[in-house]
Amino acid sequence: MARESETVKNHALALLFPGQGSQFPGMGLDIVSEDSKSRETLALADEILGYPLSLIMSGKRGEELNHTVYTQPAIFVHSVLVWNMLESRLKLKPLVAAGHSLGEYSALCAAGVLKFEDALRLVQTRAEAMNCAQPSGACGMTAVLGVAPDRIREIIESVKQDSILDIGNYNSPEQFVISGTIDALDRAREILIREKRSRVVNLAVSSAFHTELMRPAIETLSSTLNETHISPAKFRVIANVTAEPYSNDPAEIRDTLLRQVVSPVLWESSVRKMIDFGASYFIETGPGKVLSGLMKRIDRSLPAISVSDIEGIKSLQGAFQ
Numbered sequence: 001m002a003r004e005s006e007t008v009k010n011h012a013l014a015l016l017f018p019g020q021g022s023q024f025p026g027m028g029l030d031i032v033s034e035d036s037k038s039r040e041t042l043a044l045a046d047e048i049l050g051y052p053l054s055l056i057m058s059g060k061r062g063e064e065l066n067h068t069v070y071t072q073p074a075i076f077v078h079s080v081l082v083w084n085m086l087e088s089r090l091k092l093k094p095l096v097a098a099g100h101s102l103g104e105y106s107a108l109c110a111a112g113v114l115k116f117e118d119a120l121r122l123v124q125t126r127a128e129a130m131n132c133a134q135p136s137g138a139c140g141m142t143a144v145l146g147v148a149p150d151r152i153r154e155i156i157e158s159v160k161q162d163s164i165l166d167i168g169n170y171n172s173p174e175q176f177v178i179s180g181t182i183d184a185l186d187r188a189r190e191i192l193i194r195e196k197r198s199r200v201v202n203l204a205v206s207s208a209f210h211t212e213l214m215r216p217a218i219e220t221l222s223s224t225l226n227e228t229h230i231s232p233a234k235f236r237v238i239a240n241v242t243a244e245p246y247s248n249d250p251a252e253i254r255d256t257l258l259r260q261v262v263s264p265v266l267w268e269s270s271v272r273k274m275i276d277f278g279a280s281y282f283i284e285t286g287p288g289k290v291l292s293g294l295m296k297r298i299d300r301s302l303p304a305i306s307v308s309d310i311e312g313i314k315s316l317q318g319a320f321q
Contacts (some may be wrong), residue, residue, distance in 0.1 A: 128220075147176075
């Protein structure tokens, strides 16, 4: 890690913030045990949310961490804790950032567009609204690897009938996620598993994120967004919906965040846009290694590391000074 960190000084930095699925029991425990400001931030999160997120993140509340209404705030808070320590200790000056789905709120918070308190309230509202958008067990998501997107869309059109089924995530040149009602997903999987070189994996979610099935969540989220103060960004943030930078127009930012709920995540295009802007070193800031793993599928020539704990933060200490 030391040798890799030394190269960072000569690169333009991009931040990647993870989304749902990256949570793990004990997330953030080492950070809050060492840093008083992080403890204060986590205590503030408990107060804002009205329930003990700190205990849920610690793994002391059983399976609650894997429930959408708790997962999204947990990942957001953990990502912010990591970013705050990186920023204060390493004096990072990012060129650009992007977040995968939920992670977009972490990116906007890191860029100063949203205050922590406001962003957390938005994440809580979003999580609860998305969780309630459909009956439990009626919908789902499936990852598809090794099948071209045109072929996936062809299969979707052939099986969805009157149901809703779409590509919800364009993660890399060979990894996509289809999202929709269970009946349509089952029909699509039967065909996809027979495709040459395909791999099909059901995801542990009970909702169809980033499809029109999330439409009921927009009204609730819109009300909270309209009450949220939005500030100019300190650095570019790439939007999932367009794979282009957010403008500094508050109305456009609110509209883009609403569209994100029902639109596919254009992750590969977002990463390529960051590269176009000159990003040459990527740090996944928050739990897990999903996004740094996807970087290897998108552009293996560019370094990407994940930083999710005190050890990772300390390993980069001094690299940007």
